[in-house]
Amino acid sequence: MPLSEALRLALDAIWSSKLRSFFTLLGIIVSVAFLVVVVALIQGMNAYVRENLTGAVIGINAFQVRRTPISVGLLSDDEVRAIAKRPLISADDAAAVAAALPGARAVALQSGWPTPVSDVSYRDRLVGDVPIFGVTPPYQIVQDYRFAAGDGLADPDVRERRYVTVLGYEVASKLFDDPGAAVGKHVRIAGREVTVKGVVAAKGRVLGQSFDGFALVPFSTFESMYGRRKTTVVSVKMADAAEVAPAMDRAEEAMRVAHRLRPGEPDDFTVDKADALVAFWRDLTRVLFTAIPAVVCIGIVVGGIVIMNIMLMSVNERTREIGLRKSLGARRSDIRRQFLIESVVLAFLGGVIGVAGGWAFAGLMSVVTPLPARITAWSVGVALALGAGTGIVFGVYPASRAARLDPITALRAE
Amino acid sequence: MSDGIIRIRDLARRYVMGQETVQALRGVSLEIRRNEYVAIMGPSGSGKSTMMNVLGCLDTPTSGEYWLNGHEVSRLSDDALARVRNKEIGFVFQTFNLLPRASALSNVELPLVYAGMRTRERRERAAAALERVGLANRMDHRPNELSGGQRQRVAIARALVNQPSILLADEPTGNLDSVTSEEIMRTFAELHGQGQTVVMVTHEPDIAAHAARVVVLRDGRVESDRSTERAAA
Ligand SMILES: Nc1ncnc2c1ncn2[C@@H]1O[C@H](COP(=O)(O)OP(=O)(O)OP(=O)(O)O)[C@@H](O)[C@H]1O
Ligand SMILES: [Mg+2]
Numbered sequence: 166m167p168l169s170e171a172l173r174l175a176l177d178a179i180w181s182s183k184l185r186s187f188f189t190l191l192g193i194i195v196s197v198a199f200l201v202v203v204v205a206l207i208q209g210m211n212a213y214v215r216e217n218l219t220g221a222v223i224g225i226n227a228f229q230v231r232r233t234p235i236s237v238g239l240l241s242d243d244e245v246r247a248i249a250k251r252p253l254i255s256a257d258d259a260a261a262v263a264a265a266l267p268g269a270r271a272v273a274l275q276s277g278w279p280t281p282v283s284d285v286s287y288r289d290r291l292v293g294d295v296p297i298f299g300v301t302p303p304y305q306i307v308q309d310y311r312f313a314a315g316d317g318l319a320d321p322d323v324r325e326r327r328y329v330t331v332l333g334y335e336v337a338s339k340l341f342d343d344p345g346a347a348v349g350k351h352v353r354i355a356g357r358e359v360t361v362k363g364v365v366a367a368k369g370r371v372l373g374q375s376f377d378g379f380a381l382v383p384f385s386t387f388e389s390m391y392g393r394r395k396t397t398v399v400s401v402k403m404a405d406a407a408e409v410a411p412a413m414d415r416a417e418e419a420m421r422v423a424h425r426l427r428p429g430e431p432d433d434f435t436v437d438k439a440d441a442l443v444a445f446w447r448d449l450t451r452v453l454f455t456a457i458p459a460v461v462c463i464g465i466v467v468g469g470i471v472i473m474n475i476m477l478m479s480v481n482e483r484t485r486e487i488g489l490r491k492s493l494g495a496r497r498s499d500i501r502r503q504f505l506i507e508s509v510v511l512a513f514l515g516g517v518i519g520v521a522g523g524w525a526f527a528g529l530m531s532v533v534t535p536l537p538a539r540i541t542a543w544s545v546g547v548a549l550a551l552g553a554g555t556g557i558v559f560g561v562y563p564a565s566r567a568a569r570l571d572p573i574t575a576l577r578a579e
Numbered sequence: 580m581s582d583g584i585i586r587i588r589d590l591a592r593r594y595v596m597g598q599e600t601v602q603a604l605r606g607v608s609l610e611i612r613r614n615e616y617v618a619i620m621g622p623s624g625s626g627k628s629t630m631m632n633v634l635g636c637l638d639t640p641t642s643g644e645y646w647l648n649g650h651e652v653s654r655l656s657d658d659a660l661a662r663v664r665n666k667e668i669g670f671v672f673q674t675f676n677l678l679p680r681a682s683a684l685s686n687v688e689l690p691l692v693y694a695g696m697r698t699r700e701r702r703e704r705a706a707a708a709l710e711r712v713g714l715a716n717r718m719d720h721r722p723n724e725l726s727g728g729q730r731q732r733v734a735i736a737r738a739l740v741n742q743p744s745i746l747l748a749d750e751p752t753g754n755l756d757s758v759t760s761e762e763i764m765r766t767f768a769e770l771h772g773q774g775q776t777v778v779m780v781t782h783e784p785d786i787a788a789h790a791a792r793v794v795v796l797r798d799g800r801v802e803s804d805r806s807t808e809r810a811a812a
Binding site for chain 2: 498
């Protein structure tokens with residue numbers, strides 16, 4: 166029997182018991198959809214983390230000298246105690262790092278965690294819980310800020326402890342209908358009158374989190390508003406990615422000299438780049454990527470067993486048909502092929518429905534939740550291959566059972 | 580002897596059911612020549628269907644020889660047997676045995692599908708076979724849209740479509756009323772008239788009267804084997 170004929174027969178058989186076919190396939194559909202959705206989400210997150218998050222948090226081609234490491238994952242009590250003993254990062258440290266890195270694009274100081282939040286108001290308008298950062302002007306370079314209106318902070322603002330601010334786009338547009346109108350206006354931050362110098366162009370949202378809801382004030386002004394922070398951070402931006410690693414080494418050296426550490430003494434600071442964040446994410450996805458196949462495998466095996474059962478049932482129900490076909494000249498291989506193709510088509514359909522469902526679900530997720538999703542060709546390929554493969558593996562036994570039937574016995578079956 | 584299509588010698592078929600064994604055939608010898616019309620008669624349980632199934636290569640004898648067109652069937656492989664069933668034998672069952680979800684045309688096409696024929700040719704051949712049994716205007720009907728007699732005609736067309744050496748029919752009118760039976764018998768007579776070799780099991784003497792030769796089985800043996808008046812005619 167030609168393949169096209171066998172295919173037609175298989176579709177016909179599947180279609181004639183649509184509902185049963187569908188329920189037969191639930192296991193496969195769900196497993197495959199799960200695979201597609203999870204892979205899509207991980208891939209989406211990966212891309213986001215790579216492209217947006219690290220850049221947004223630390224700056225592109227940038228690293229930081231910090232008192233505490235960028236904390237991702239849990240630190241032991243000992244580590245926490247050791248970190249608590251470290252000296253604060255000072256403006257002198259920033260100067261030492263800057264001196265050691267003449268090629269750096271920017272070396273900035275910024276107030277660290279915990280970032281205070283404050284209401285920012287203009288006349289009768291108010292934006293609540295705006296994070297306030299105290300920074301030196303190079304911070305704006307580290308962050309690649311562009312200005313939608315006005316200018317950034319400048320050295321005299323820090324030196325003279327001026328009450329001026331640069332607003333994130335979101336804050337500015339909530340306070341003033343036209344963010345451009347903000348420049349020169351006096352807003353209130355933490356109960357003080359502060360003059361708006363500029364508005365940073367919108368950076369957009371990452372993982373549903375806005376990066377435009379902040380206010381920058383000069384580092385010195387920040388310290389008189391909120392006091393000295395224990396977690397001041399030095400940010401360094403290099404011209405390109407290749408310079409980052411050697412620059413980190415030199416910064417570490419400069420910091421050890423500035424802190425008068427003896428050889429062999431551990432660093433009492435941390436030089437960190439977004440790698441830590443990326444690495445943490447990579448570890449997380451590695452765990453997911455080992456867990457997913459296990460879950461999918463279980464689903465597929467269960468789905469496959471269901472298919473096998475249904476196919477056995479179908480062989481049973483169609484014993485007379487098999488006998489008839491044999492009496493008309495069907496060979497064993499014809500019958501085997503007919504049932505094998507039926508189970509493969511069935512399982513493959515499950516794969517297709519699963520992929521479509523997973524695709525739709527992933528799309529829905531990225532629309533209604535902040536989670537990004539990115540469908541990858543390989544996950545679709547794997548899903549479809551899994552479906553068809555399941556059909557083959559679990560279809561062999563029922564198909565050969567059907568093929569072995571004796572014509573007259575099968576014809577007599579009731 | 581060259582025109583002996585079927586030759587069986589000392590054919591026996593035993594069914595073992597637990598402790599019991601049933602001797603359905605106890606040594607049947609028979610020869611059927613080209614263009615014969617043979618009726619098989621005998622009381623219920625005498626082994627008629629068993630013999631037909633063996634002749635149709637649907638069942639294998641316990642012992643004895645079966646030669647079909649000069650080949651000893653019992654020595655054939657499974658695939659070769661399938662080929663014989665496909666090419667040499669047309670089998671008409673009492674219960675029609677049509678695929679319920681397929682049209683009359685598709686049902687008739689089935690043997691050609693297994694013969695590996697291309698779709699276009701298959702359609703033409705199947706349509707011609709249906710025309711031959713007078714069902715040219717019912718090709719797209721499903722079995723449940725046909726009368727009993729029409730269903731049996733579809734089955735006959737299916738049996739004929741691959742131009743078998745021999746047409747075997749096991750009580751083809753057993754499920755039909757007498758008027759329809761008469762029509763079906765006319766069809767068989769016509770086919771025989773066109774040169775088709777026919778072997779048919781029947782209980783009805785007046786149906787057997789259509790045949791040129793009547794073989795009577797009893798207890799798994801040939802009781803009598805004679806030509807009727809009609810044979811001479
Ligand atoms: N599959 C089987 N298993 C066991 N015994 C069987 C089987 N098929 C037939 N027999 C027995 O073999 C004997 C012959 O049966 P067969 O069907 O050939 O009779 P028959 O002449 O066709 O009868 P009928 O006229 O009723 O159709 C019977 O005794 C029957 O019980
Ligand atoms: Mg019988």
